[in-house]
Amino acid sequence: MFQVDNNISTWGRIKDSDIYHSFIKSPTAIVSSIILFIIFFCSFFVELITPYNPFDPSSLSLMEAFTPPSWTEDGLAKFILGTDGQGRDMLATILYGSRISLIVGFSAIIFSLILGVGLGLTAGYFGGKYEMIVMRLTDVQLTVPSILMALLVDGIARGLISREMHDEMAIYVLIFAIGISEWPQFARVSRAATLVEKNKDYVSASTIIGVSNLIIMFKHILPNILRPVLVIGTIGLALAIIAESTLSFLGVGVPPTTPSLGTLIRLGNDFLFSGEWWITFFPAIFLVILAFSINLLGDWMRDTLNPRLKK
Amino acid sequence: MSFLKIKNLSVDYPMRKETVYAAKNVNIEVNKGEILGLVGESGSGKSTVGNAIINLIDAPGKVSSGSVILGDLNIHEDPKNIVKYRGKKIGLIFQDPQTSLNPILTVGEQLIETIQTHLDLTNDEAKNKSIDLLKEVGIKDAEKRFNNYPHQFSGGMRQRVVISLALCCEPELLIADEPTTALDVSIQSQILELIKKLTKERNLAVILITHDMGVIAETADRVAVMKSGNLVEIGETKEILTKPKQTYTKSLVSSVPPTNKKISRFVIIEKENKSNQNNNIKILNRWNKKEIIEQDLVTINNLSKSFDDNFFTESSKNSVMAVDNVSFDIKEGESFGLVGESGSGKSTIAKMIVNLFKPSSGDIFFDNICITKIKDKLEMMKFRKQIQMIFQDPYSSLNGRLKVKDIISEPITLHNPSISSNDLNNYIFDLLESVELSQKSADRYPHEFSGGQRQRISIARALATQPRLLVCDEPTSALDVSIQAQILNLLKDLQEQLNLTILFISHDLPVVRQMCDRIGVLKDGQLCEVANTEEIFLKPQHDYTKKLLHLMPKIESIYN
Numbered sequence: 001m002f003q004v005d006n007n008i009s010t011w012g013r014i015k016d017s018d019i020y021h022s023f024i025k026s027p028t029a030i031v032s033s034i035i036l037f038i039i040f041f042c043s044f045f046v047e048l049i050t051p052y053n054p055f056d057p058s059s060l061s062l063m064e065a066f067t068p069p070s071w072t073e074d075g076l077a078k079f080i081l082g083t084d085g086q087g088r089d090m091l092a093t094i095l096y097g098s099r100i101s102l103i104v105g106f107s108a109i110i111f112s113l114i115l116g117v118g119l120g121l122t123a124g125y126f127g128g129k130y131e132m133i134v135m136r137l138t139d140v141q142l143t144v145p146s147i148l149m150a151l152l153v154d155g156i157a158r159g160l161i162s163r164e165m166h167d168e169m170a171i172y173v174l175i176f177a178i179g180i181s182e183w184p185q186f187a188r189v190s191r192a193a194t195l196v197e198k199n200k201d202y203v204s205a206s207t208i209i210g211v212s213n214l215i216i217m218f219k220h221i222l223p224n225i226l227r228p229v230l231v232i233g234t235i236g237l238a239l240a241i242i243a244e245s246t247l248s249f250l251g252v253g254v255p256p257t258t259p260s261l262g263t264l265i266r267l268g269n270d271f272l273f274s275g276e277w278w279i280t281f282f283p284a285i286f287l288v289i290l291a292f293s294i295n296l297l298g299d300w301m302r303d304t305l306n307p308r309l310k311k
Numbered sequence: 312m313s314f315l316k317i318k319n320l321s322v323d324y325p326m327r328k329e330t331v332y333a334a335k336n337v338n339i340e341v342n343k344g345e346i347l348g349l350v351g352e353s354g355s356g357k358s359t360v361g362n363a364i365i366n367l368i369d370a371p372g373k374v375s376s377g378s379v380i381l382g383d384l385n386i387h388e389d390p391k392n393i394v395k396y397r398g399k400k401i402g403l404i405f406q407d408p409q410t411s412l413n414p415i416l417t418v419g420e421q422l423i424e425t426i427q428t429h430l431d432l433t434n435d436e437a438k439n440k441s442i443d444l445l446k447e448v449g450i451k452d453a454e455k456r457f458n459n460y461p462h463q464f465s466g467g468m469r470q471r472v473v474i475s476l477a478l479c480c481e482p483e484l485l486i487a488d489e490p491t492t493a494l495d496v497s498i499q500s501q502i503l504e505l506i507k508k509l510t511k512e513r514n515l516a517v518i519l520i521t522h523d524m525g526v527i528a529e530t531a532d533r534v535a536v537m538k539s540g541n542l543v544e545i546g547e548t549k550e551i552l553t554k555p556k557q558t559y560t561k562s563l564v565s566s567v568p569p570t571n572k573k574i575s576r577f578v579i580i581e582k583e584n585k586s587n588q589n590n591n592i593k594i595l596n597r598w599n600k601k602e603i604i605e606q607d608l609v610t611i612n613n614l615s616k617s618f619d620d621n622f623f624t625e626s627s628k629n630s631v632m633a634v635d636n637v638s639f640d641i642k643e644g645e646s647f648g649l650v651g652e653s654g655s656g657k658s659t660i661a662k663m664i665v666n667l668f669k670p671s672s673g674d675i676f677f678d679n680i681c682i683t684k685i686k687d688k689l690e691m692m693k694f695r696k697q698i699q700m701i702f703q704d705p706y707s708s709l710n711g712r713l714k715v716k717d718i719i720s721e722p723i724t725l726h727n728p729s730i731s732s733n734d735l736n737n738y739i740f741d742l743l744e745s746v747e748l749s750q751k752s753a754d755r756y757p758h759e760f761s762g763g764q765r766q767r768i769s770i771a772r773a774l775a776t777q778p779r780l781l782v783c784d785e786p787t788s789a790l791d792v793s794i795q796a797q798i799l800n801l802l803k804d805l806q807e808q809l810n811l812t813i814l815f816i817s818h819d820l821p822v823v824r825q826m827c828d829r830i831g832v833l834k835d836g837q838l839c840e841v842a843n844t845e846e847i848f849l850k851p852q853h854d855y856t857k858k859l860l861h862l863m864p865k866i867e868s869i870y871n
Contacts, residue, residue: 021327201708205769208665209722209776210695223712 022304029300032293039290043102046095054088054096055258061087066271069278082278084264085271093264094283098290100260104174105241111179112240113233116186121225123187124194125217135191138184146181147246153177154252167255174253178243182236189232193225227305234298238291245287261287313340314516315364315484320377322359322368322540333359333372335540343483346510346517348531348548350524350563352791356540357520361486364518365401366393381484399429402477406489408469412461418445418472419457422479429480444475448505467498474505478513485510488520495652496818500862503530522791524567525821525864528552536560552866566796568821570865573844576803577796577825594745597738598777598809607676608643608780608812609664614673616659633659635836636673643779646806646813648827648844650820650859656836657816661784664814665700666691677780696726699773703785705765709757715768716753719743722775742771746801763794770801774809781806782814787822799826820863824848832856 014020023029042049053059065087070080081090123134141149157173158166197203198221206216241261247253248262249269256263261283268280317339324331334356341347351357362368364379366387378385381400386392397403405411413421422441426432432440438457445453448471461469470490477485487506491499507530510517519531527534527548534552535545536559544557555561565578616634634656641647649657662668664675666682674681677694685691702708709718719739723730730738740750746767757765766786773781783802787795799822806813815826823830824844831841832853839853851857 201702201704202710204662204667205700205702205708205772206710206721207667208695208698208700209772210692210725211721220710220713224710 019304023300026300028296032296032300035289035293036297039098039286039293040102042095043099046092046099049095050089050092052089052092054093063087066276068276081282084267084279085276090278090282093259094261094286097259097261097264097283098286100171100254100258101241101244101262101287101290104171104178104244104254104260105237107175108178108240108244109182109233109237111175112182112236113186113229115179116183117190117222117225117229119183120187120190121194121217121222124191125198125213125221131191134187138187141181141184144181146178146243149181150174150177150243150247151250151252153180154247167257170254171258174244174247177247178240181243182240185232185236186229189228190225193228194221197221197224231298231302231305234301235295238294238298241287241294242291261290314343314382315339315341315518316380317360317364318378318380320360320363320379321375322356322363322372323375324372326371332540334363336377337537337540337542339535339542339545341484341516341518343516344510344514345532346507346519346530348527348534349518349520349537350522350527350534351537352522352563352793354539355537357522357537358488359540360537361488361518361520364484364486365397365403366390398425398482399480400482400484402480402482402485404470404473404477404485404487404490407493408466408473409493411473412469412476414461417458417460418464422457422476425476426479441475441479444479445472447509448472448475448478449501450475466494467501470494470498470502471505474502474509478509481513483514483516485515485517486520487517489522490519491526492521492523496820496859496862496864497652499526500864503864506530523864524552524564524792525570525866528866528868529864536563562793564866566793567866568796568799568819568825569867570821570824570848570863571867573824576800594741594774595808597741606643607640608678609641609814610676610679611640611660611664612638612674612676614638614660614663614675615671616656616663616668617671632836634663634670637833637836637838638673639831639838639841641780641812641814643812644810645828646815646826648823648830649814649816649833650818650823650830651833652818652859654835655833657833658784659836660833661700661782661814661816664780665698665782666695692726696776697779698782699776699778699780700782700784701766701769701773701786704789705762705769706789708769709765711757713756714753715743715755715757715760718757718768719753719772719775722772726776738775742775745774745805746771761794762790763798766790766794766798767801770798770805774805778811780812780814782816784816785818786815788817788819795822802826820859832859 047053064076064079064083065085067079067083067087068075069082069090070077075082079089079091081094083089084093119134123131154173154177157169157177161169161173203216203220206220211220244253244260245262245265248260249266251266253262254260256267259267264283265280265287268276268278268283271277271279317337320334320337321332322334324333337356337360339347339349339360349357349360359368359372363374366374368374374387379387381396384392386396412418416424419438419441422444423434423437426437426440430437442453442457445456450456450468450471456464461472464472474490485506490506491502494502503526506517506519509515519526521527531548533546534548536543536551536557538559544551544555544560551560552564555564568577614634614637615632617632637656637660639647649660651657659668663670663683670683673683675683677698680694682691682694685694716736716739719742720735723735723738739753743750743752748764748767748771752760752764752768757768760768786802787798790798802813803826805811813826815823817823817826827844829841830844830847832839832847832855834855839855840847840851842852847856848860851860
């Protein structure tokens, strides 16, 4: 009996919003999100895209190793981007690799987002000594370069986990290592936003009603501070993917049996001077395009969601 | 022959969805030596007209038609003209003296810069001129103050500096956009006197843009009333305020709280007055109505609150006493008013009563129980339920991420977790109805509502726990005068039917007179006097109260 007559659908609401409009008007945002969509789709449905499985040794033929890209003189039509030293199709390997890179990047950023926002939100809300300790901790964390931090975590993990286990656990160690070095940014931004929000009257109103601190923080304040957090989260995602590649390139990331983009670049790097350039070139270009698109999308989000930059 | 002629001025803001017409065919003339008051509610286009004269319309807005003729020159004809006229022939005073001066330049530097931009004077000549100007606007020790930075001046002094800046190149037209809105009553009257004096002495043409009818009544010679971009009525101030012709002007004048008498309800002409007396019956059924016994509901004993501004030293050497040894009591069922200027500690007292702040010393008794000493959270919940608050800013007091029904249901489910969802819905609808909002509102988000409607949602939320005491902290000062009248009527009705006790905090004396049975006057954290409303207004005892009453702009002054 209580029906709302002008019930706008969620899609209608989105279509009417300023964000949608700014998206439609920004070619960079459209192009980068199309590229990202293609990359995500191909990486997670790689079985539909290519018949090759680089992890199935029986399908590999060493005879076909080091085949150059198909458009070159010695190229074979069935390997568009050529093959690597074990006869694996480069395209398939890159897509499987980017799947791992994306999984690591996303998990790491979600891990640091939960950690950072949790600490920042509580620090901003409660204040006092707790806030001081958390914020000094972020300062300390920021003085340690993230790669160094990740190497340290990896080193400790190697010491704690047995050698056989290590390859299996490598991906989790990597997620933890990258995540732990990214959280201070989230903590800082969410603390600053919380300080603004907690002085607004709607928070006082809830306090007067008798709502508990936990509910005020997560039901009232959290949704209101998510905008800036999501913006740095997007840019942080690109950083996390690059960090993963750097670590894998240095040999402390995921093992070569399940290669990520960074591992592929490192493996291909050995062949670069013997003329097999494609093995390192294509994963590298792929990584650049991936990170660049995420960054462009992040920039657009920052400009749109930041009211101060509104024209 | 009038000095400034605005002919058929229209200003458009083409937006994504529609074009907003901020001003439509406005015709205004101003003579020299005359103050023209430009009144209207927010969004009526009064500031747009002011800005259009000097071509300060922000993109995407544009002057789509019409002309502005100053003296005998059309200043919009050539865009280069306006740069010559801004500052030189036309002086500007803005609302907020905090932001209209550059904080990193001294007052003197800003004056000299402005003078030398327009007049061909040496540094020394410019300096002498600026010191003369500072003296003219009533700044003592002008030679010394010349080298001070804006933050070394108080709000009222800063506004004087802004006025001297506006006057420094001998303008003939002065545009003052809400020049006193950010100031306290006592400073407001000084600034208005200054503007009146300068108008006479310098034979200026002045456009005074304001929403305050009291200011208009005391200052303006003629008034132009605007509504949604249209000029509704223009004429002699006395004529307009006493014998308005248009319905809109009538309703505007009738919603201004009178300062000289207490009325039971505001007459709302324009919108038909829907509120019938049966309106609140539904919510009344749920209300545990208490017999009013003649007793004190709230007793405040020697309440003090200091804010330490130093983090490291815990001594209270640097502390500011926001509230200093205040004692009063509120009887059950009455409206108690707390008045005072900004910084007098009235909001701090409110926040201590609703337990947002802990007092530094002193006690608050509610229903004879000392609520400041309660440590146990569950024990506190009983009182939280009975004391609710309505805030000043209707925009920050509602969480924009929640639907209205979720905002209102929060206190209900918190204090009655076992309520069935059907019952909850009905309760929400009853509450919305009692604040004269439709049931459809429940599924909308706060940003879809206007300021007055948001304040109604805020009231509904406060009523949800069936409180006995409602603390209203400047509930209408962010609202337009006609909306203010509606909200005040609503509060009065609710109080009558629900036997609420109200603590009403405001800086606005006429409003307090209409709303309250008894009034306490605060100054710098101290309570000057507490008395019945009529006594305060007719026989004030304390000097400060007398001063406040004397300075308050009175719309009735026009009748004398």
